Amino acid sequence: MASMTRATRLGLVVALATCSAFAADKQKEFRYNAGPGASLTVVNEFGSVTVRPGAGRQVVIAATLHSDKVEVDSSQKGNRIEVHSRLLASPKSDDARVDYEIRVPADIMLSVRADDGPIRVEGVRGDLTLEGDAAEVTVQDCGNGHVHVRTVKGPIHLSNISNGHVEVTSVGGDVALNAVTGPKVTVSTTKGNIRYSGDFAGGGDFILNSHSGDIEVTLPTSASVDLSARSISGSVQQDFPLQQKTHTSFQPTPGRSFAGTSNTGASSVQLRSFSGKIRVKKQ
Amino acid sequence: MTCAEFQKVLPYIVDTGGNADEEAHLKSCPVCSDLVADLKYIAEQAKLLVPMVDPSPRVWAGIQSSLEREGLVRPAGTARFPTPVMPGRWASGYRLLGFAALLLIAIGLITYHRGSRPATTESTNISSPAPAKVKPAGVDEEDTKLLQQVSQHAPAMRATYEDNLKSVNQYIADAEQAVAQDPDSEEAHDHLISAYGQKAMLYQMALARSLE
Numbered sequence: 374m375a376s377m378t379r380a381t382r383l384g385l386v387v388a389l390a391t392c393s394a395f396a397a398d399k400q401k402e403f404r405y406n407a408g409p410g411a412s413l414t415v416v417n418e419f420g421s422v423t424v425r426p427g428a429g430r431q432v433v434i435a436a437t438l439h440s441d442k443v444e445v446d447s448s449q450k451g452n453r454i455e456v457h458s459r460l461l462a463s464p465k466s467d468d469a470r471v472d473y474e475i476r477v478p479a480d481i482m483l484s485v486r487a488d489d490g491p492i493r494v495e496g497v498r499g500d501l502t503l504e505g506d507a508a509e510v511t512v513q514d515c516g517n518g519h520v521h522v523r524t525v526k527g528p529i530h531l532s533n534i535s536n537g538h539v540e541v542t543s544v545g546g547d548v549a550l551n552a553v554t555g556p557k558v559t560v561s562t563t564k565g566n567i568r569y570s571g572d573f574a575g576g577g578d579f580i581l582n583s584h585s586g587d588i589e590v591t592l593p594t595s596a597s598v599d600l601s602a603r604s605i606s607g608s609v610q611q612d613f614p615l616q617q618k619t620h621t622s623f624q625p626t627p628g629r630s631f632a633g634t635s636n637t638g639a640s641s642v643q644l645r646s647f648s649g650k651i652r653v654k655k656q
Numbered sequence: 657m658t659c660a661e662f663q664k665v666l667p668y669i670v671d672t673g674g675n676a677d678e679e680a681h682l683k684s685c686p687v688c689s690d691l692v693a694d695l696k697y698i699a700e701q702a703k704l705l706v707p708m709v710d711p712s713p714r715v716w717a718g719i720q721s722s723l724e725r726e727g728l729v730r731p732a733g734t735a736r737f738p739t740p741v742m743p744g745r746w747a748s749g750y751r752l753l754g755f756a757a758l759l760l761i762a763i764g765l766i767t768y769h770r771g772s773r774p775a776t777t778e779s780t781n782i783s784s785p786a787p788a789k790v791k792p793a794g795v796d797e798e799d800t801k802l803l804q805q806v807s808q809h810a811p812a813m814r815a816t817y818e819d820n821l822k823s824v825n826q827y828i829a830d831a832e833q834a835v836a837q838d839p840d841s842e843e844a845h846d847h848l849i850s851a852y853g854q855k856a857m858l859y860q861m862a863l864a865r866s867l868e
Contacts, residue, residue, distance in 0.1 A: 418810075418865075488810065488865060506813055506861060523857055525813075525820050542857050544820040563823045563854050582850050584827040603843055605834055622842070647830055647847050 403434040403447040403456070411452040412482040413475070418458060420470040422487045426496040427476025434475050440468035482518075490527060516555070528565075536575065547586075562586045566649075570656070572596040573640040580643045587649045590642075592635075593656040599638035602651045603630040612654040657681040662688050666695070795821050802859060805866045817862060824858060827851040 407413070407430050415422050420439075427433055432454055436445045447456045458471040477483065482499045485492050490508020494501060500518040503510050508527040512520060516535040526545035537555040541548055544563045554575040560567050563584045570591045573579055581588050585607075592598070592613065601621070602609045608628055615633025617625075625631045644651050662669075662681045669678055669692060682689050795803065799821050807814045828851040834844035 486864065488813070504861060504864070506810075506865065507816060523861065525858065525861060526816055542854070544824055544854055544858060561850050561853065563820070563827050563851075582846070584823070584830065584847070584851065584854075605843065605847070645843065645846060647827065647834075 399438040399441070401436045401438065401445055403432075403436075403445075405432045405434075405449045405454050406430055407432045407454065407478055407481060408452050409480065410482070411454065411478065412484070413477060414453075414455045414484045415473060415475070415487070416455075416457045417471055417473060417485075417487045418460065418469060419467075419489050420458070420472045420487065421491050421493070422473045422475070422485050423493045424475045424477055424483060424485070424495070424497060426479040430478050432475070432477050432481070434473060437472045437474075439470040439472075442468045443471055445471060573598050573642055576639040578641045578643075581645070582643075583646045583649050585648045586646065588644050588646050588651045590644065590651075590653045591656050592653070595636070597636035597639035598642045599634050599640065600642040600644070600653065601630070601632040602644040602653060604646045604649065604651055605629075607646050607648045607650050609651045610653070612652070614655070615653075663691070666691070795825065799825070802862050806862050809866045813865075817858065821855075821858060824851060824855045827854060 411432070413424075413432060415424075434447060434456055436456075436458075438445065442461050444459050444461060445456065446459055448454070456473070458469070460469050477497065479497055480499045481497060482501075483494065483497055484502040485494070486504045487508050488506045490505040490510065492503050492505055492508050493511045493513075494503065494515060495513045497515050498517045500520075501512065501515060502519070502521045503512070504523045505527050506525040508524060509530075510522050510524060510527055511530045512522065512532075512534065513530075514533045516533075516537040519538045520531070520534055520540070522529050522531070522541045522543075524543045524546045527543065528546045529541055529543055529548045530551075531539065531541070531549070531553050532551040534550075534553040534555065537553070537558070539550075539553060539555055539558040539560075541550075541560045542562070543565045545565055546562070547566045547568070548560050548562060549568045550558075550560070550571065551569075552571040553569070554571065554573065554577065556575065556577040558577060558579045559582075560569075560580070561582045564586050565583065566586045567581045567583055567588045568591075569579075569581060569589070572593055573596055576597075581590070588602075594614065599618075600615060601623075602611070603623065609630055610628075611631055611633075613635070615631070615635055618632045618634060621632045623630060623632070644653070657677050657680070662678060662685070665674065665678060669682070673679070674682065682692060795818060803814055803818055803821070806817045828848070831844060831848035831851045834841065835848055838844060
């Protein structure tokens with residue numbers, strides 16, 4: 374009986390704690406009509422931002438505020454919608470946290486700055502500009518526009534991006550690209566590793582560049598690429614059947630650089646690492 | 657005067673106007689005159705970014721030193737970069753914004769300089785031994801000021817920025833050494849441009865955070 378009482382008390386304490394935690398969270402929702410060519414800017418220092426396509430031409434912003442030390446300013450001027458998390462004092466990061474779930478028309482131009490993140494964008498076909506210092510950034514099923522992603526150390530994952538002008542920059546974050554294609558795809562890191570998996574389709578220019586980060590490329594034999602890989606003081610390993618080029622702008626050196634083509638060589642692929650390892654392998 | 661000769665002294669011409677030969681070439685060559693116009697425009701826009709203060713003399717000295725290492729300008733002696741008087745008060749992020757703009761201009765100059773080189777077949781640096789290990793790079797005075805800005809607005813991020821600034825400075829140092837070893841290496845120049853681009857991005861992101 375005594376143990377039942379203790380269990381009941383414990384249960385009550387847990388329930389109360391849970392209730393008070395939920396009570397501290399405040400939900401806010403904003404709705405706007407967005408015409409063609411509309412833009413949405415989200416600035417959120419602490420907390421997640423998730424953006425998905427919704428129905429019709431409405432932008433629906435659901436914000437969860439985790440304390441009363443932060444508020445959300447949201448406004449629309451013409452076709453420009455802006456949302457900012459405003460810190461009312463200098464709270465701890467947990468108190469300043471706002472999590473956003475946003476539904477948008479698929480063609481919206483989206484700009485997100487979320488320092489801690491994570492940032493997740495799915496199914497948006499307009500231009501994307503995503504930035505976060507430590508934020509993990511995930512972009513999926515997007516394309517037909519610019520996809521610009523920048524982090525200081527946050528990892529970046531891009532998958533199923535078609536026909537995009539992709540520009541990814543991170544100093545220390547790892548970058549993973551899966552089935553990312555377009556006329557121009559550029560990835561640059563200092564120490565972050567770069568991993569690409571896909572066929573480099575679309576006849577575009579692909580440049581993957583790092584200082585000390587490793588670069589690993591996995592592609593199917595059906596890929597049509599004109600590929601070069603070069604490392605100044607790192608190493609280059611090739612496990613993919615390429616036809617060696619007879620004319621190159623540099624002298625290939627075993628273990629340091631190579632150049633070759635596969636099929637018609639439709640897409641240009643340049644892999645450059647200063648001191649990291651470059652590996653090209655068959656899918 | 658050829659375009660190559662003209663472009664060697666380009667930074668001075670943008671700054672001072674150049675001598676009679678250079679002016680004559682400028683009048684006769686639409687390519688070079690367009691280039692000078694573009695660079696002057698960039699310089700004017702950069703001034704708009706620093707309405708309150710000029711960069712410190714060390715910034716100018718650092719850029720001059722980088723450009724000299726790149727072979728873009730003559731070695732110092734007749735320093736033609738201005739040496740502005742620095743006001744006593746530290747004026748928020750504008751000064752660092754100006755530094756970020758100057759980094760971008762430096763990237764532009766390096767990019768342009770590389771593009772203006774005659775095409776050469778590069779083979780030496782790839783097969784040559786790896787460059788000697790350069791001295792580990794730390795953070796300089798401007799970096800320290802940037803870190804102070806970051807500390808004020810997001811103390812928890814200072815260590816992240818410091819760590820990544822050191823990494824980028826190391827990248828710049830490595831790339832500069834590779835360029836010094838083989839000035840004709842397209843690969844080394846590409847890495848140098850990329851390294852400066854990474855540093856410019858760090859400054860832009862830190863300032864975006866502090867100006868929010």
